[in-house]
Structures are given as C-alpha cells and as structure tokens.
Amino acid sequence: MCLLTSCISDEVVRPVPVEPEETEAQRVDLDVLYIGAHPDDEAFDLATLGQWIETDKLRIGVVTLTRGEGGAAGAARSSGLRPFLAGLRPFLAGLRPSGGACAARGGRPGRRHAPGAVPLRHLEPGERTMKVVELGNTGQKVSQLSLGCMLMGTLTSEEESRQMLDRYLDRGGNFLDTANCYGWFLRRGSHGGESEAVLGRWLAQRGNRGQVFLATKGAAMVRTPDAHWREGDEVDWTSARRDFEGAGRETLERALEASLRRLQTDYVDLYYVHVDDRVTPLDETLEALARLVKAGKARFIGWSNVRTWRLERIRQRCAAEGWPAPVALQQQHTYLRRRQGLEHASIVDDEQLDYLREHPDLTLVAYSPILKGIYDSAEKRQGHWAMQPYLGSDSDARLAAVAAIARRLDVLPHQLVLAWLMHQRAPRVVPLVGPRTLEQLEQNLRAVSLSLSPELCAELDRTSG
Numbered sequence: 001m002c003l004l005t006s007c008i009s010d011e012v013v014r015p016v017p018v019e020p021e022e023t024e025a026q027r028v029d030l031d032v033l034y035i036g037a038h039p040d041d042e043a044f045d046l047a048t049l050g051q052w053i054e055t056d057k058l059r060i061g062v063v064t065l066t067r068g069e070g071g072a073a074g075a076a077r078s079s080g081l082r083p084f085l086a087g088l089r090p091f092l093a094g095l096r097p098s099g100g101a102c103a104a105r106g107g108r109p110g111r112r113h114a115p116g117a118v119p120l121r122h123l124e125p126g127e128r129t130m131k132v133v134e135l136g137n138t139g140q141k142v143s144q145l146s147l148g149c150m151l152m153g154t155l156t157s158e159e160e161s162r163q164m165l166d167r168y169l170d171r172g173g174n175f176l177d178t179a180n181c182y183g184w185f186l187r188r189g190s191h192g193g194e195s196e197a198v199l200g201r202w203l204a205q206r207g208n209r210g211q212v213f214l215a216t217k218g219a220a221m222v223r224t225p226d227a228h229w230r231e232g233d234e235v236d237w238t239s240a241r242r243d244f245e246g247a248g249r250e251t252l253e254r255a256l257e258a259s260l261r262r263l264q265t266d267y268v269d270l271y272y273v274h275v276d277d278r279v280t281p282l283d284e285t286l287e288a289l290a291r292l293v294k295a296g297k298a299r300f301i302g303w304s305n306v307r308t309w310r311l312e313r314i315r316q317r318c319a320a321e322g323w324p325a326p327v328a329l330q331q332q333h334t335y336l337r338r339r340q341g342l343e344h345a346s347i348v349d350d351e352q353l354d355y356l357r358e359h360p361d362l363t364l365v366a367y368s369p370i371l372k373g374i375y376d377s378a379e380k381r382q383g384h385w386a387m388q389p390y391l392g393s394d395s396d397a398r399l400a401a402v403a404a405i406a407r408r409l410d411v412l413p414h415q416l417v418l419a420w421l422m423h424q425r426a427p428r429v430v431p432l433v434g435p436r437t438l439e440q441l442e443q444n445l446r447a448v449s450l451s452l453s454p455e456l457c458a459e460l461d462r463t464s465g
C-alpha cells in the first residue's frame with residue numbers, strides 16, 4: 001500500500017518501499033504508526049506490519065529501531081514492545097481503511113496533510129517517543145527535549161509537578177533542568193530552592209536518580225530575594241541582577257552543596273554557571289568548577305547567558321590548564337530571530353550560531369523555546385515582554401509562516417517550532433521547555449513525533465521579512 005521505513009536513531013538509513021509507485025507521502029492521506037523497537041527483539045515482526053499495510057489497516061508504518069544500546073535501556077525498550085504490539089491489534093482492528101481512523105483519534109476524517117510532513121499521531125499511555133542526542137562529544141546521551149522544572153513548587157503545585165515528571169519519564173525523557181534560584185522570582189515570599197526541593201522529594205520517592213540526567217545551576221541566586229519585589233507583585237530585575245551571588249569559589253562550593261541537599265543526591269550530571277560573572281576572576285571560577293568535577297559532585301559543566309567571546313575565552317583557559325570545559329551552552333533560542341542591533345547576552349545570535357556550528361563539542365540547550373506560549377496566541381503576544389527582543393517585520397513574517405504551516409499540518413504552532421528546533425543539525429539544538437501544567441507538557445511532548453521534511457524545514461528557514 002505505501003511506505004515502510006526503518007530508522008536507526010534519528011537517521012533514516014533504510015527506506016523500504018512496499019510498492020515504490022505509492023511512496024510519495026503527498027499522494028496518500030497519511031495515517032502513520034511509529035513503532036520503537038530494539039533491533040534484536042524477536043517480537044518485532046516486519047511481516048505482520050507489512051500485512052497490516054497491505055490489508056489497508058495501516059497506511060504508513062514507520063519503524064524506529066533504536067541503536068543497539070544493549071544493557072538496561074535496550075532491554076527496557078525491547079520488553080516494552082511486546083505489550084505494545086499486543087495492545088495494537090485491537091486498535092488496528094478498529095481502523096477503517098480510509099479517513100475514519102483519524103476521526104477515532106481526534107483528527108479530521110479524510111484530511112490531507114502537507115507534503116512531506118508526518119502528522120502528529122495519537123500516543124498510547126506509556127508509549128516512548130523520545131530520541132536521544134549526544135551531549136557535546138561526551139558520549140553521554142540525553143533526551144532530545146529537556147524538561148525545565150523552574151515553575152515546580154511555586155506556580156505548579158508539587159502534586160502536578162510529580163505527575164509531569166512521571167509523564168516526561170514515561171515518554172522516554174531523561175533530561176531535567178533546574179537551578180538553585182528557582183523560583184524566588186515567581187511568587188512573593190519564595191526564597192529559591194523550591195524547584196530543587198520538589199525534584200529531590202520526587203527522586204527520593206521514586207528511587208530513580210540513576211535514570212535521569214540532572215542539571216542545575218548556581219551563580220544567579222540573589223542574596224536578598226525579598227528586597228527585589230515591587231508593588232503589584234513585580235520583580236525589579238535591575239536591582240536583582242546587581243544582587244546575584246556570582247561565581248566565586250566559595251559561593252559555587254556552598255551553592256552546589258545546598259543544591260545537592262535539596263535534590264537528595266550526591267552529584268549532579270551537569271552544573272551550569274547560570275549567569276556570566278565578569279567580576280570574579282575567570283580562573284577562580286574555572287578552578288572551582290574543576291575541583292567540583294574532580295570531587296565527583298558534578299559530572300559535566302555548562303554555561304548560561306554568556307557572550308560568544310567570553311565562551312571562547314573560557315574554553316581557551318580550560319584547554320590551557322586542563323580544566324573541564326563546558327559541554328552545554330544554555331541560552332534563549334527559538335524560531336524567531338532577535339532584532340538587529342539588540343544588546344543581549346542571553347539570546348543566541350548569528351555569531352553564536354556560527355561559533356556553535358564550528359564547535360559541536362558544545363551542545364546548545366535552548367531555553368524559552370516557545371517564548372512562553374506566544375506562538376499559539378495573538379492575544380498573548382500583544383504587549384508580552386517575551387516578544388520585546390523580537391519585534392519587527394522579520395518576526396511578523398515568521399509568525400505568519402508558523403501559523404500557516406501549523407494549520408496545514410493540523411498541529412499547534414508551538415509544536416511546529418519545537419519540531420523545527422529538534423530538526424536542527426548545525427548546530428544541534430535541545431529545546432528546554434517549561435510547561436506550567438500537565439496538559440501543556442502533553443502538548444509540548446507531542447512535538448517529538450512531528451517529523452518535518454527537508455522541504456518544510458527549508459520553507460521555515462527561508463522565511464524573512
């Protein structure tokens with residue numbers, strides 16, 4: 001009937017056309033099934049899948065074979081396949097040869113999707129969809145979509161936070177992001193550490209520390225959180241920035257100890273310098289970080305909110321002294337491009353993209369990838385502070401392109417933006433989302449199964465105003 005594709009990791013390596021003349025995605029009304037399978041799994045049965053396709057129960061099967069990881073991760077995936085396939089049979093039995101299947105799953109009957117795009121599909125409970133990417137060239141694999149925990153314990157209740165963490169892990173995610181300062185600035189009366197504490201209690205209760213790649217940050221905690229609140233529950237960021245603790249040796253040592261206590265763990269996988277501290281001598285910071293790595297308290301280091309020239313200096317000092325260099329750069333990055341001439345240390349610009357392209361040993365972790373939800377709502381965009389650095393005709397054109405293509409694909413605009421980010425290869429990007437609710441997380445997570453053709457990505461890339 002149509003196309004059966006095998007993939008290893010995120011590279012399609014072996015397209016197997018069942019009937020070659022029918023393989024163009026645009027000729028069929030796509031109805032896609034992905035199966036994540038371990039190559040060694042005997043239950044993985046291509047013939048059955050082929051039969052389903054030939055008898056019109058399924059029109060496109062995309063079989064994702066994970067790289068032969070072996071060990072616990074491989075075994076877990078393999079063992080998940082059997083029940084998944086068993087659960088699939090009744091599901092397929094209920095499908096009608098055309099159109100109806102979409103309706104049954106909340107889609108539109110008979111809808112034709114954009115050429116070359118694979119639409120979002122229904123996710124079964126517990127279905128794992130997440131791919132992994134390498135962090136720098138460390139050999140360490142992290143999930144392609146990272147979960148920001150900034151709002152947990154303040155704007156998101158502990159109970160809902162735990163549900164979100166469980167759901168993210170269920171979907172195959174492992175890359176969690178927090179900071180010691182989260183979230184003093186989110187709720188008057190908070191003093192930082194709320195997010196780490198929620199994570200720590202969840203990790204302790206689940207006993208799953210070994211399954212997550214845990215990142216936290218130091219240097220941006222303020223000394224006097226209560227002093228920076230203005231009337232009307234607003235934070236005065238000008239005074240707050242002047243009050244950052246910074247990245248001195250003692251500060252970092254004390255901050256990481258406190259983070260570890262709250263996180264109820266002996267080590268973090270990634271420790272970021274949250275804001276670039278130009279007052280503390282750089283060597284003092286780098287030496288302190290090297291000691292923390294040597295002591296086994298942090299496995300890798302990263303930097304956030306930093307200009308490219310500083311990053312280069314940091315890396316040069318590390319190379320010269322044999323100190324561990326940052327493997328992750330956490331900056332604000334999205335589909336919209338910052339305004340020309342904008343002074344900003346935190347938002348990726350062309351120069352930084354170029355630098356990252358030349359240095360694949362440094363992974364871009366993109367925070368605020370959906371700009372607080374502004375892609376989905378023209379009303380939210382109006383006067384929203386998150387739009388300020390982007391205002392202009394280029395963003396107008398890009399917002400229009402996202403809206404139009406998302407409509408064509410029948411997905412939410414922010415899902416398209418996340419998928420576009422995850423399709424970037426030079427440099428590779430790990431979007432770091434920060435949903436406030438479980439429902440928002442579910443919507444964010446669906447973006448990992450949105451596959452964009454090179455033509456669609458090029459259309460998005462070309463857009464400018």
Ligand SMILES: NC(=O)c1ccc[n+]([C@@H]2O[C@H](COP(=O)([O-])OP(=O)(O)OC[C@H]3O[C@@H](n4cnc5c(N)ncnc54)[C@H](OP(=O)(O)O)[C@@H]3O)[C@@H](O)[C@H]2O)c1
Pocket residue numbers: 147148149150151177178274304305330331367368369370371372373376414432433434435436439440441443444
């Ligand atoms: N290094 C740094 O300096 C830095 C700075 C900021 C963040 N971070 C990290 O990056 C993470 C993500 O940052 P972020 O929170 O700015 O990212 P984001 O994902 O761009 O924004 C999150 C906000 O988007 C909205 N949203 C999310 N899903 C939605 C959906 N499905 N529909 C509609 N709206 C949706 C929500 O807004 P509403 O609450 O209005 O509904 C939510 O609070 C944080 O958790 C933190 O770990 C790091």
